[in-house]
Amino acid sequence: MMFVDNKQxxxxxxxxxxxxxxxxxxxxxxxxxxxxxxxxxxYIESELISVIPFKYTYKPRYxxxxxxxxxxxxxxxxxxxxxxxxxxxLSTSELYDKNEQNMNQIINVKDILLLRVAxxxxxxxxKLTIRSHGLGKFNQGVIVxxxxxxxxxxxxxxxxxxxxxxEYTYTDMIVAQNGLIWINGLKENVDKILKIIDxxxxxxxxxxxxxxxxxxxxxx
Amino acid sequence: MKEQFIRKDGRQFNSLRxxxxxxxxxxxxxxxxxxxxxxxxILVGVYGPxxxxxxxxxxxxxxxxxxxxxxxxxxxxxxxxxxPDRRSTEISKLISEAITPSIFLxxxxxxxxxxxxxxxxAEGGTRCLGIVGASLALADAEIPMRDLISxxxxxxxxxxxxxxxxxxxxxxxxxxxxVAIMPRTGDITFLQMDGNxxxxxxxxxxxxxxxxxxxxxxxxxxxxxxxxxxxEDGEYYL
Amino acid sequence: MVNIIxxxxxxxxxxxxxxxxxxxxxxxxxxxxxxxRTNYINxxxxxxxxxxxxxxxxxxxxxxxxxxxxxxxxxxxIITNTELLAIASRNFEYGPPNKFAVEISRxxxxxxxxxxxxxxxxxxxxxxxxxxxxxxxxxxxxxxxNLMDAACLAAVSALMTTRIPSVKIVNDELFVDEDHLSxxxxxxRSVLCTVVKIDDQLLVDPLFVEExxxxxxxxxxxxxxxxxxxxxxxxxxxxxxxxxxxxMNLAFNTSRELFSILDTIKQ
Numbered sequence: 228m229m230f231v232d233n234k235q236x237x238x239x240x241x242x243x244x245x246x247x248x249x250x251x252x253x254x255x256x257x258x259x260x261x262x263x264x265x266x267x268x269x270y271i272e273s274e275l276i277s278v279i280p281f282k283y284t285y286k287p288r289y290x291x292x293x294x295x296x297x298x299x300x301x302x303x304x305x306x307x308x309x310x311x312x313x314x315x316x317l318s319t320s321e322l323y324d325k326n327e328q329n330m331n332q333i334i335n336v337k338d339i340l341l342l343r344v345a346x347x348x349x350x351x352x353x354k355l356t357i358r359s360h361g362l363g364k365f366n367q368g369v370i371v372x373x374x375x376x377x378x379x380x381x382x383x384x385x386x387x388x389x390x391x392x393x394e395y396t397y398t399d400m401i402v403a404q405n406g407l408i409w410i411n412g413l414k415e416n417v418d419k420i421l422k423i424i425d426x427x428x429x430x431x432x433x434x435x436x437x438x439x440x441x442x443x444x445x446x447x
Numbered sequence: 448m449k450e451q452f453i454r455k456d457g458r459q460f461n462s463l464r465x466x467x468x469x470x471x472x473x474x475x476x477x478x479x480x481x482x483x484x485x486x487x488x489i490l491v492g493v494y495g496p497x498x499x500x501x502x503x504x505x506x507x508x509x510x511x512x513x514x515x516x517x518x519x520x521x522x523x524x525x526x527x528x529x530x531p532d533r534r535s536t537e538i539s540k541l542i543s544e545a546i547t548p549s550i551f552l553x554x555x556x557x558x559x560x561x562x563x564x565x566x567x568x569a570e571g572g573t574r575c576l577g578i579v580g581a582s583l584a585l586a587d588a589e590i591p592m593r594d595l596i597s598x599x600x601x602x603x604x605x606x607x608x609x610x611x612x613x614x615x616x617x618x619x620x621x622x623x624x625x626v627a628i629m630p631r632t633g634d635i636t637f638l639q640m641d642g643n644x645x646x647x648x649x650x651x652x653x654x655x656x657x658x659x660x661x662x663x664x665x666x667x668x669x670x671x672x673x674x675x676x677x678x679e680d681g682e683y684y685l
Numbered sequence: 686m687v688n689i690i691x692x693x694x695x696x697x698x699x700x701x702x703x704x705x706x707x708x709x710x711x712x713x714x715x716x717x718x719x720x721x722r723t724n725y726i727n728x729x730x731x732x733x734x735x736x737x738x739x740x741x742x743x744x745x746x747x748x749x750x751x752x753x754x755x756x757x758x759x760x761x762x763i764i765t766n767t768e769l770l771a772i773a774s775r776n777f778e779y780g781p782p783n784k785f786a787v788e789i790s791r792x793x794x795x796x797x798x799x800x801x802x803x804x805x806x807x808x809x810x811x812x813x814x815x816x817x818x819x820x821x822x823x824x825x826x827x828x829x830x831n832l833m834d835a836a837c838l839a840a841v842s843a844l845m846t847t848r849i850p851s852v853k854i855v856n857d858e859l860f861v862d863e864d865h866l867s868x869x870x871x872x873x874r875s876v877l878c879t880v881v882k883i884d885d886q887l888l889v890d891p892l893f894v895e896e897x898x899x900x901x902x903x904x905x906x907x908x909x910x911x912x913x914x915x916x917x918x919x920x921x922x923x924x925x926x927x928x929x930x931x932x933m934n935l936a937f938n939t940s941r942e943l944f945s946i947l948d949t950i951k952q
């Protein structure tokens with residue numbers, strides 16, 4: 228049985244359900260019942276129940292697309308700040324068998340990279356990978372920091388909005404799971420997108436937000 | 448008979464002082480809370496979880512909770528020397544133990560969570576308000592928790608069991624007993640007593656403390672809901 | 686959780702400065718909104734909470750009767766102490782005051798002492814043995830740059846609203862009358878104004894990000910009549926005489942604004 232509705236605000240310790248659902252983030256099970264472990268909004272998707280926090284809290288999970296900045300390098304790996312509690316590690320072996328054209332992308336400290344989480348071990352060491360299609364170094368563009376509900380809105384709930392924004396404003400945009408969004412394009416177009424993101428940031432759970440955003444994009 | 452007992456400041460045996468809670472008051476902290484109760488003013492800030500680099504201080508199986516209770520020099524009648532003393536060291540330890548059961552420390556190995564409790568003005572009952580504030584600030588910092596911890600003090604004044612002792616009652620009263628509980632399960636996480644109580648009186652006092660804690664828990668929840676604009680559009684609710 | 690975009694914003698600040706703009710859209714000589722709340726702490730003889738944009742400072746004055754220093758037997762004592770609380774910033778740590786806290790205490794102390802804000806001779810009760818001792822404790826609650834100005838403003842506002850009990854001496858015995866409170870003998874108000882130099886540009890009231898990028902800063906204390914009472918230069922880079930004079934000019938104009946804000950405090 229469910230004790231909450233989709234998109235309801237819950238607090239730590241709030242009873243969510245006693246059914247056999249899969250636990251998403253922000254939830255825990257005690258005595259067969261599922262409770263929330265933080266303040267946030269309930270999000271139910273078929274068999275998965277999770278609580279989306281209101282702020283920036285990001286915990287790396289396998290497969291997440293993230294943006295990070297190189298903070299230091301050693302012989303075997305680069306240390307990457309990924310806007311989370313823990314820093315990520317990118318092994319130097321990642322670069323060896325990349326294509327010739329990418330070899331000039333030698334990574335330096337302060338570079339900003341698009342990466343994927345390859346592994347998170349039991350003591351939360353975050354291993355990253357750059358060996359996949361589309362991953363690599365950013366050479367231009369702006370990066371904005373957004374809260375988790377905005378990421379959720381733009382990437383999980385309504386992923387088509389990102390491509391819609393790109394189409395209507397002739398820009399490139401990548402929404403990373405760790406709360407950073409990269410935008411590249413003409414300055415006036417970027418400013419327009421920033422306004423839309425601001426709008427979403429203010430009330431990410433507003434009723435009909437998707438329609439409002441859609442009409443904004445079309446009327447740009 | 449109990450209902451007729453009016454305390455020196457005009458309160459009933461079971462009424463709290465004016466209580467005000469606010470969260471998200473600091474710009475830099477990951478979570479923060481401000482609590483006013485009578486003339487008590489308490490500011491709590493939470494930083495973390497942040498990765499600890501020293502192997503000596505970090506634990507591989509969970510976060511380290513570091514809690515500091517600190518009183519401002521101007522918070523009491525006689526100026527207090529800045530810096531830690533025996534009292535604040537003890538209270539720091541107790542507060543940290545009171546809130547530890549509620550936090551999923553194991554989710555953040557090799558990291559630390561730092562809680563600073565700053566008493567700007569003290570008028571009795573600061574350790575309980577410190578616990579209430581710390582719990583709110585942790586929730587504001589979105590640290591995974593099992594429940595919000597609530598706390599309140601009860602005591603014996605003029606042979607009556609009363610709640611939320613003021614400074615004067617604290618000094619002249621016969622007993623003082625701060626209690627912190629985890630409201631969802633009703634377990635006690637913090638219990639202290641000094642003074643003189645019989646066992647039936649203790650049971651009565653504990654019952655009163657629980658009532659107070661549930662009331663304070665209600666306020667904590669309302670504070671959190673209000674902060675995140677829950678009532679807007681009437682769309683989400685508790 | 687270090688802010689990943691700090692490096693990005695650094696370039697942005699330099700870029701904006703070249704276009705005569707600041708990151709929070711202020712003018713170079715524009716101060717942030719100042720809010721002062723006096724008599725915040727009831728247990729203190731005087732107190733003030735000052736917020737300067739994102740910086741919040743609480744100053745409390747405690748008055749005690751103590752013995753004067755040997756070299757000034759008929760003067761009261763003012764002691765300033767600053768605590769950078771761990772709640773204010775992730776870079777502040779719990780413990781005894783570090784060099785930054787001590788510097789703030791000493792600069793604020795000089796600004797107050799040299800003005801002089803309080804007529805110390807009137808704080809003497811019995812020459813050589815009993816004087817008022819005022820402890821000013823400055824608590825930094827929230828940090829977004831320009832602590833020096835905020836701390837000084839808080840200390841001055843707290844002293845302006847401080848009320849001490851009246852004292853009578855009957856037959857060599859001291860009677861403290863807690864019911865009759867009197868104001869401190871305020872002589873000359875003073876304020877501090879900080880100007881920072883970034884990339885050859887001069888800005889008043891720096892934000893934290895601007896302070897991290899600054900070459901040098903100059904904090905100048907002014908009396909009400911426009912004369913100087915304290916100067917402190919911080920930072921690792923050089924400043925030319927011309928730049929110092931320009932700073933002086935900027936700071937003087939700002940000090941006028943600050944005095945008009947102090948005028949609004951009810952004593």
